[in-house]
Amino acid sequence: MRVRFAPSPTGRLHLGGARTxxxxxxxxxxxxxxxxxxxxxxxxxxxTEESLTSxxxxxxWLGLDWDEGPEVGGEHGPYxxxxxxxxxxxxxxxxxxxxxxxxxxxPLDEVRAQREAARAAKGNWRFDPGSRELDPREAxxxxxxxxxxxxxxxxxxGERLVIHDHVRGEVTFDSSEVEDWVVARADGVPTYxxxxxxxDADMAVTHVIRGEEHLVNTPKQMLVRRFLxxxxxxxxxVPLILGADGRKLSKRTGDTAVEDYRARGYPPEALFNFLALxxxxxxxxxTLFSPDELVRHFELGRIQKGGAVFDPVKLDWMAGEYxxxxxxxxxxxxxxxxxxxxxxxxxxxSAADLERLERVAxxxxxxxxxxxxxxERARFLYEEVEPDAKAAQALAAPGVAELLQDLLAAxxxxxxxxxxxxxxxxxxxxxxxxxxxxAVMKPLRAALTGTLGGPELVEVLDLLGRERSLARLRRALAxxxxxx
RNA sequence: GGCCCCAUCGUCUAGCCCGGCCUAGGACACCAGGUUUUCAUCCUGGCGACAGGGGUUCGAAUCCCCUUGGGGUCACCA
Numbered sequence: 244m245r246v247r248f249a250p251s252p253t254g255r256l257h258l259g260g261a262r263t264x265x266x267x268x269x270x271x272x273x274x275x276x277x278x279x280x281x282x283x284x285x286x287x288x289x290x291t292e293e294s295l296t297s298x299x300x301x302x303x304w305l306g307l308d309w310d311e312g313p314e315v316g317g318e319h320g321p322y323x324x325x326x327x328x329x330x331x332x333x334x335x336x337x338x339x340x341x342x343x344x345x346x347x348x349x350p351l352d353e354v355r356a357q358r359e360a361a362r363a364a365k366g367n368w369r370f371d372p373g374s375r376e377l378d379p380r381e382a383x384x385x386x387x388x389x390x391x392x393x394x395x396x397x398x399x400x401g402e403r404l405v406i407h408d409h410v411r412g413e414v415t416f417d418s419s420e421v422e423d424w425v426v427a428r429a430d431g432v433p434t435y436x437x438x439x440x441x442x443d444a445d446m447a448v449t450h451v452i453r454g455e456e457h458l459v460n461t462p463k464q465m466l467v468r469r470f471l472x473x474x475x476x477x478x479x480x481v482p483l484i485l486g487a488d489g490r491k492l493s494k495r496t497g498d499t500a501v502e503d504y505r506a507r508g509y510p511p512e513a514l515f516n517f518l519a520l521x522x523x524x525x526x527x528x529x530t531l532f533s534p535d536e537l538v539r540h541f542e543l544g545r546i547q548k549g550g551a552v553f554d555p556v557k558l559d560w561m562a563g564e565y566x567x568x569x570x571x572x573x574x575x576x577x578x579x580x581x582x583x584x585x586x587x588x589x590x591x592x593s594a595a596d597l598e599r600l601e602r603v604a605x606x607x608x609x610x611x612x613x614x615x616x617x618x619e620r621a622r623f624l625y626e627e628v629e630p631d632a633k634a635a636q637a638l639a640a641p642g643v644a645e646l647l648q649d650l651l652a653a654x655x656x657x658x659x660x661x662x663x664x665x666x667x668x669x670x671x672x673x674x675x676x677x678x679x680x681x682a683v684m685k686p687l688r689a690a691l692t693g694t695l696g697g698p699e700l701v702e703v704l705d706l707l708g709r710e711r712s713l714a715r716l717r718r719a720l721a722x723x724x725x726x727x
Numbered sequence: 728g729g730c731c732c733c734a735u736c737g738u739c740u741a742g743c744c745c746g747g748c749c750u751a752g753g754a755c756a757c758c759a760g761g762u763u764u765u766c767a768u769c770c771u772g773g774c775g776a777c778a779g780g781g782g783u784u785c786g787a788a789u790c791c792c793c794u795u796g797g798g799g800u801c802a803c804c805a
Binding site: 249250251253283285286288289351354355358361362363364365366367368393394411412414415416417420421422424425427428429430432434435436438439454455456457458459460480482483485487489490491517520521522523524526527528529530531544547548549550551552553554556557558559560561563567607608609610611665666669670680681683684685687688692694695696697698699700701 | 728729730731732733734738739740741742744752753754755756763764765766767768769797798799800801802803804805
């Protein structure tokens with residue numbers, strides 16, 4: 244079995260595209276087939292090299308490796324559509340010769356006018372009889388003379404075109420609804436539906452798994468293959484990913500590029516899992532699963548028919564699940580680039596830097612959703628920070644100065660660091676002034692971390708070290724005195 | 728508007744193909760408790776859906792029809 248993902252390098256990899264690629268990949272892996280990547284780069288004006296690089300990077304980041312395509316080659320190449328034009332033109336000429344294609348000299352704006360008129364009449368534009376019935380020899384003569392024109396398909400009338408779709412069942416189109424679509428543009432370059440139909444067949448693609456927006460393209464592609472006597476693949480049109488507004492996911496609703504999620508520090512496993520769960524399910528209970536598990540259970544028939552709304556909140560939950568499940572040393576590795584970016588860890592970290600980072604990562608693992616969140620949370624462990632509003636308030640509360648003073652004194656007496664029984668110590672200090680332990684813990688945390696949340700205080704004391712911890716307490720005391 | 732597709736908790740979904748086991752299951756979110764020195768994690772409980780109407784049948788979320796609603800697509804882009 245052979246499947247393909249065919250992105251056009253006109254932008255970054257979209258969540259929708261990523262999921263289509265993922266389904267194709269899962270299907271190939273499930274059945275021991277081949278996952279082919281074909282680059283549809285026939286739109287010269289919009290193609291960019293960066294887009295291609297970015298798309299390939301995103302696929303790799305998600306763990307979707309391809310068996311044939313750019314950078315890996317294969318027996319059914321070339322894998323850039325632009326390099327397959329010889330074959331496309333050959334088919335074009337054959338179509339013209341056999342009469343199922345014809346040259347159309349009607350100017351673009353006139354075709355548009357016809358279409359609008361048809362629509363205004365609540366109908367469907369199909370073709371312009373004038374150009375469709377033009378004598379072929381006359382057409383060739385005008386073409387040879389350099390008259391601008393496109394090539395259209397002479398779409399047959401009244402034929403039922405039945406798509407056998409693994410997710411939708413049978414979908415039937417009447418060929419009378421299909422217009423005489425443009426097969427080659429004025430510059431001679433074949434259009435998508437023509438090139439795609441040909442390439443899929445030539446690449447021996449057996450299953451076309453793609454977004455539902457392509458469902459309406461299918462009759463055109465079927466016609467191409469039928470005229471050419473090429474085999475027809477099986478289909479699976481997967482539902483769209485929708486935004487919160489219920490419409491096809493777009494930039495308006497939020498980040499749509501895989502790279503955006505990567506940059507924000509989502510674990511790739513989480514995005515993979517989440518995307519797989521959009522329109523697919525293994526069973527009635529399984530929510531968290533690995534690529535291997537997906538592969539073991541993947542079936543086209545289990546793909547949902549209706550569109551799925553992308554829920555960033557659930558994605559975040561899942562990201563947290565994966566992050567928490569990551570072993571500490573691995574977590575430290577993953578988080579490193581963000582810490583370096585924030586300037587908290589040097590570009591060339593020492594062994595001590597890395598060891599400390601691992602401890603920091605361990606201390607925060609239960610509190611993080613994304614890798615990218617660590618720098619701001621853990622900054623206080625690396626630099627002096629100003630207390631936030633709530634911490635400042637806790638520090639300025641009445642009686643706090645005395646309690647902190649007592650605690651500081653008690654701490655200074657200890658040689659052991661961090662003090663093993665911090666809670667006991669805190670209790671003592673509090674009791675000494677008839678206060679509750681919380682009255683000490685809270686300002687201590689505020690003085691040390693600048694916030695009211697975070698890892699256990701013993702851990703913080705340890706990570707900060709004796710000198711820094713005591714210094715921060717003293718500083719808080721001094722500031723408190725000035726404010727009070 | 729034409730054509731095509733779709734329709735279970737707010738969201739992702741199981742169940743539907745092969746009617747009874749469904750007083751419709753799970754997850755996210757939300758709400759209420761509990762654990763915890765904070766935050767978070769974790770645990771327990773709760774809230775909450777078969778779009779509507781007709782059939783078929785002893786029996787329908789499951790089959791059929793209609794209505795309604797939503798979406799996709801109508802490029803010399805892919």
